[in-house]
Amino acid sequence: MHNDWAVRKLQFRVLYRVFFMRVIDLELLSTDADPTRLFGQFATIFTSISFFFSLPIILLGGGHMPMASRWTAEHFFIETTMTVAGLIAVLNWDSAFPDRRDVLVLAPLPVRASTLLLAKISALFAAPGLAMIALNLFIGLAWPLVFISDDAGFLGALRSWPAYWVTLLAAGGFFVFTLLAVQGLAANLLPRQLFLRLSAFVQAGALCLLLSVYFLEPSLESPAALTAPENQRLLAWLPSYWFLGLFQQLNGSMHPALAPLARRAWIGLAVSVIGAVAALLLSYFRMLPKVVEQPDILPGARTVTWAPGFGSSLKSAITLFSLRTLLRSRQHRMILSFYLGIGLAIVVGYIKTPFAGVTSTNSGISTVFLLASILMMILTILAIRVVASIPISLRTNWILRVTQVRPARHYQRAVRFSWLALGVAPVLFLLAGAFLAAYPWRQVLGHLVTMLLLGLLLIELCLYTFQKIPFACSYLPGKANIHFAFWAFLLFFIRWLKDGATFEGRMLNDLLSGMLMILFLAIAAAGVRWLTEVGGSSAGELLFEEENAAEIIALKLS
Amino acid sequence: MLEVRNVYKLYSSIPAVEAVSFTARAGEITGYLGANGSGKSTTMKMITGLIEPTSGQIFFDGHRIADDLMTFRQRMGYVPEEPHLYTHLSGMEYLVMVSQLRNMDRKSALERIHGLLRLFGLHGDRDVSISSYSKGMRQKILLSAALMHNPDLILLDEPFSGLDVGSSLILRSLIEELAARGKVVLFSSHELETVERICSHIVILHRGKIVADDSIERLRTLMALPTLEGIFSQLAVEQDSVAISREIADLIHA
Numbered sequence: 141m142h143n144d145w146a147v148r149k150l151q152f153r154v155l156y157r158v159f160f161m162r163v164i165d166l167e168l169l170s171t172d173a174d175p176t177r178l179f180g181q182f183a184t185i186f187t188s189i190s191f192f193f194s195l196p197i198i199l200l201g202g203g204h205m206p207m208a209s210r211w212t213a214e215h216f217f218i219e220t221t222m223t224v225a226g227l228i229a230v231l232n233w234d235s236a237f238p239d240r241r242d243v244l245v246l247a248p249l250p251v252r253a254s255t256l257l258l259a260k261i262s263a264l265f266a267a268p269g270l271a272m273i274a275l276n277l278f279i280g281l282a283w284p285l286v287f288i289s290d291d292a293g294f295l296g297a298l299r300s301w302p303a304y305w306v307t308l309l310a311a312g313g314f315f316v317f318t319l320l321a322v323q324g325l326a327a328n329l330l331p332r333q334l335f336l337r338l339s340a341f342v343q344a345g346a347l348c349l350l351l352s353v354y355f356l357e358p359s360l361e362s363p364a365a366l367t368a369p370e371n372q373r374l375l376a377w378l379p380s381y382w383f384l385g386l387f388q389q390l391n392g393s394m395h396p397a398l399a400p401l402a403r404r405a406w407i408g409l410a411v412s413v414i415g416a417v418a419a420l421l422l423s424y425f426r427m428l429p430k431v432v433e434q435p436d437i438l439p440g441a442r443t444v445t446w447a448p449g450f451g452s453s454l455k456s457a458i459t460l461f462s463l464r465t466l467l468r469s470r471q472h473r474m475i476l477s478f479y480l481g482i483g484l485a486i487v488v489g490y491i492k493t494p495f496a497g498v499t500s501t502n503s504g505i506s507t508v509f510l511l512a513s514i515l516m517m518i519l520t521i522l523a524i525r526v527v528a529s530i531p532i533s534l535r536t537n538w539i540l541r542v543t544q545v546r547p548a549r550h551y552q553r554a555v556r557f558s559w560l561a562l563g564v565a566p567v568l569f570l571l572a573g574a575f576l577a578a579y580p581w582r583q584v585l586g587h588l589v590t591m592l593l594l595g596l597l598l599i600e601l602c603l604y605t606f607q608k609i610p611f612a613c614s615y616l617p618g619k620a621n622i623h624f625a626f627w628a629f630l631l632f633f634i635r636w637l638k639d640g641a642t643f644e645g646r647m648l649n650d651l652l653s654g655m656l657m658i659l660f661l662a663i664a665a666a667g668v669r670w671l672t673e674v675g676g677s678s679a680g681e682l683l684f685e686e687e688n689a690a691e692i693i694a695l696k697l698s
Numbered sequence: 699m700l701e702v703r704n705v706y707k708l709y710s711s712i713p714a715v716e717a718v719s720f721t722a723r724a725g726e727i728t729g730y731l732g733a734n735g736s737g738k739s740t741t742m743k744m745i746t747g748l749i750e751p752t753s754g755q756i757f758f759d760g761h762r763i764a765d766d767l768m769t770f771r772q773r774m775g776y777v778p779e780e781p782h783l784y785t786h787l788s789g790m791e792y793l794v795m796v797s798q799l800r801n802m803d804r805k806s807a808l809e810r811i812h813g814l815l816r817l818f819g820l821h822g823d824r825d826v827s828i829s830s831y832s833k834g835m836r837q838k839i840l841l842s843a844a845l846m847h848n849p850d851l852i853l854l855d856e857p858f859s860g861l862d863v864g865s866s867l868i869l870r871s872l873i874e875e876l877a878a879r880g881k882v883v884l885f886s887s888h889e890l891e892t893v894e895r896i897c898s899h900i901v902i903l904h905r906g907k908i909v910a911d912d913s914i915e916r917l918r919t920l921m922a923l924p925t926l927e928g929i930f931s932q933l934a935v936e937q938d939s940v941a942i943s944r945e946i947a948d949l950i951h952a
Contacts, residue, residue: 449804457798460791461784468786536782539843542746543799545768 151255152262155246159235159263186224186274193217194278197286205286211361214287214387217279218311219380223354224275225268225312229319230350231474232267233343236260236323237423257424265316272312280304289393296392303390310409311383317412319346324419328426340470344477351481353378366397375401382408450557454550458609459558465532465611466562472527472611479523504649505579505587511641513571515634517564517591518598524563525602528555528610537612537684548607549676555610556599564595586654590644593661600668604675607683614685699723700745700851700882705754707740714740716906718754722884722899724850727877729897730886733934737906738886739779742855745884746776758851758882772800775844779855779886781836785829789820789839792828796843807846814842818865833860841869851882858889870896894926904934 205213229236238246238260246256284300326342327335357378360371366381375381385401388394394402450456466472531537544551568588575584647657700722707715715737722728732738743749745756747767756763763770784792790811797807815821818838828836837860844852854873858866874896877883887893893900894914902910910917910933914926923929 453798453801453804457795461787461795464787464791532786533782533784535780536784538748538778538782539784539796540799541748542771542774542776543796545772545799545801547768 148252148255151251152259155251155256155259156262156266159260160266183270183274186271187277190275190278190280194282197282198278208362210287211384212359213283215361215380215384217276217283218307218383218387219354219357221272221275221308222311222315222380222383223350224271226315226319226350227347227478228268228271229264229316230343230346231478232264233319233323233339233346234470236264236320237327253424257420261420264320265313268312268316269309272308276305276308280308287387287391287393289391300391303387303392306390307383307387310386310405311380314379314383314405314409314412315350317409317416321412321415321419322346324416324423328419328422340473343470343474347474347477348481353380363395363397366395366401376404379405379408450561452550452554454546454554455557458551458554459561461612462528462558462562462610466527469532469611472530472532475530476523476527479526480519504645505575505583507638507641507645509575510587510645511638513567513575513587513591514594514637514641514644516571517567517595518637520563520567521559521595521598521602524559525606528559529606529608529613530611530615531613532611534614537609540609540612540682541684544682548682549673551609551682552603552607552672552676555606555608556603558610559599559602560595564592564599567595568592582651583648586648586658587644589658590648590661593658593665597661597665597668600665600672603672604668607676609682609684613683699757699759700884701757702741702745703755703757705741705744705751705756707737707744707749708752713906715744715751715903718903718906718908720901720908720911722882724880724882725877726899727873727883727885727897729893729900730884730903731888731890731893731900731930731934732886732903736903736934738903739855741903742776742778742853742884742886745853746774747771772847773850774853775847775849775851776853777837777840777844777855777857779859781833781840781860783828783836783839785827788825788827789815789831789835790824792839793842793846797846800847802847810846811842814846818842818868834862834865837861838865845876849881852876852884854883854885854887856887857885858887858892866892890926890930900926902930902933909933 238256242256280301284304285297287304288297288300322342323339326338330338357380358374360366360375360378360381361384365371366375382401382405385394385398385403386405388398389402448456448460450459466476568591571591572584572588575587644657647653702721703719705715705718706713718737718741720728730738730741740749744751745763747763747770750764758770758773761770784795787795793811793815794807797804797811812821815824818841820835820838820842823831823835828839831839837857841857844854852873857869857873861869870892873883873885885893885897897914899913900910900917901908910929912920914929917926917929918924921929921932923932
């Protein structure tokens with residue numbers, strides 16, 4: 141009996157580790173890459189954010205905060221934690237239920253389904269759980285001091301910490317459980333092939349929903365707004381407010397307006413937990429045989445080969461390969477949607493705030509639209525640069541190596557063209573469609589040319605360090621720091637871009653000024669292109685395998 | 699003619715291939731044999747340029763391949779040991795991509811691709827994702843990709859892997875036909891019977907070193923052994939296979 145328990149414990153530990161590490165597809169990483177470093181990077185980001193938000197409390201002390209501000213802060217932390225947990229659960233989507241590989245590898249082994257299930261659930265909750273803890277590491281220590289109600293005594297003050305942490309875990313757990321329940325329900329009700337096809341769309345939909353709700357939901361953190369009859373229908377669909385009620389209930393400072401929301405939080409949590417547990421149990425005991433019996437992909441599903449030419453054969457090969465990877469690889473599509481979605485949501489959220497100071501002008505194209513299109517262009521190029529550095533199958537790039545019959549600079553030109561076709565062109569089409577209906581064609585043309593040159597400039601900047609074939613070369617986490625550059629750009633440069641948009645609006649109002657601006661941008665783009673071409677000419681071979689800088693490579697003396 | 703001269707490959711100072719020298723001539727099929735881990739695939743990868751030798755040189759038609767790798771790659775076709783393919787593409791899309799990367803004329807490339815797919819019995823599945831292909835179908839895609847540009851040097855690393863009997867017979871005849879048309883064929887396989895039947899010249903590798911480099915007839919005469927299996931066992935197999943199998947059975951029985 142004891143021995144059996146020890147065996148199950150060991151099996152659980154082994155499986156837990158395997159499932160937890162599957163959050164990252166290890167086959168995509170460079171041989172020099174350290175997967176634990178990626179986890180470390182994410183933990184550092186979340187902990188830094190937590191420290192940043194705690195600084196005012198650490199430096200200035202809690203003090204007395206007006207109720208409205210207190211509620212806003214409580215709601216913001218709960219909502220952010222829920223969204224982070226939800227996003228990680230969405231990104232973890234494919235590892236929620238056992239796939240064909242799990243079943244084929246584990247089924248012949250003497251591992252009980254319950255051990256497998258327990259390891260999977262533990263691994264599934266570990267990533268969002270750790271993210272929630274990292275995000276609230278400092279916030280959860282400092283801010284509960286501020287959230288204490290005015291009439292709370294010493295015990296009431298002590299109650300604030302557990303209340304905060306329980307609420308956060310419940311709120312994050314609610315999103316994770318709900319996503320699991322939805323996915324499990326779909327997996328059990330639909331035929332497997334249909335589920336696999338629809339699953340990608342449900343995942344993308346969940347991602348969009350999470351981001352849209354986070355950035356676009358209205359601010360209702362006041363007793364008047366929470367009790368207003370016109371807001372009740374909306375509140376019924378905004379879980380972050382339910383958990384605001386739950387926090388105040390646990391904290392002992394509950395305003396009567398929040399009582400129905402707290403009740404809704406308990407009910408919502410219970411339903412999501414029951415739904416997720418039922419879905420998981422059904423999936424493990426009913427779905428496992430289906431996974432083995434039914435193939436993941438139906439053979440013989442005829443598709444039409446669409447292979448347009450794009451000038452040279454190399455340009456066609458790289459552009460079509462990139463397009464097909466983006467369309468067919470769920471992982472790449474998700475990363476692209478994540479960057480584009482979160483970027484655009486932040487932009488939309490920012491433009492709505494008075495801090496942005498963006499106003500429409502009566503003459504010429506609205507500054508809001510100009511800013512939105514500049515940001516759309518920048519975010520699209522950066523997102524493509526980020527996603528192109530992640531390979532679809534590293535072991536398969538041998539074919540690209542043995543068929544490299546042209547110098548690296550030819551590949552660089554082909555990559556430039558593919559990014560123009562897949563990044564710049566769609567944005568320009570979208571902008572043309574949106575602007576031509578509302579503004580004079582001459583100004584729209586001027587703006588489109590400006591955007592084209594901006595796109596070209598950005599592509600050249602991105603290509604400067606990219607001696608690779610998109611989606612084909614190994615990825616060394618942290619080397620290019622492109623992800624950090626992306627977020628840093630979003631945080632620090634939006635305000636400058638607003639000034640840029642205002643400037644562009646002024647320039648486009650006058651033909652000569654507009655031409656001068658376009659000429660200046662064209663010279664800048666040509667200059668950076670020359671630099672990139674010189675760099676490309678000096679590099680004879682493509683960089684298929686990323687390596688750490690020479691000074692941190694092990695000496696390998698053994 | 700392919701000439702490998704005194705090639706070494708070390709991984710962290712451990713030799714994978716040591717002082718390997720041999721020649722594969724046009725019109726001949728050169729069998730490259732060795733046990734698992736003997737350095738066969740490493741040699742193949744060095745010839746393709748996928749990995750660089752630590753020392754030594756490889757020549758093709760008198761030119762050092764490292765001097766102009768791109769021209770050499772135009773003249774080489776390679777079937778790797780593992781059928782790693784971009785599975786999100788269809789067979790047709792994959793082959794078209796390879797033809798574009800090789801800078802082939804679009805029209806003639808399409809004609810050849812359709813022809814190869816038809817002859818290999820894959821034409822009906824040409825637009826189906828490679829992820830749903832069987833191992834044999836993937837092997838046929840690899841063979842098509844390696845041959846479609848009419849290479850002068852053909853490197854085949856376990857080309858029969860996963861093929862059914864009919865396809866294996868076709869491939870065997872194809873290899874002979876290609877050699878008869880003046881191609882240099884370097885062929886690595888564990889199927890000694892096939893090697894014995896089609897190869898005129900064999901190179902046997904053991905622990906990274908060449909232990910035999912001659913025609914099969916001469917090796918038979920020199921070693922006074924009737925079959926290639928006997929020759930290979932004597933040169934490249936250290937263990938007593940019967941004793942080892944008995945030990946394994948004893949071990950799992952204990």
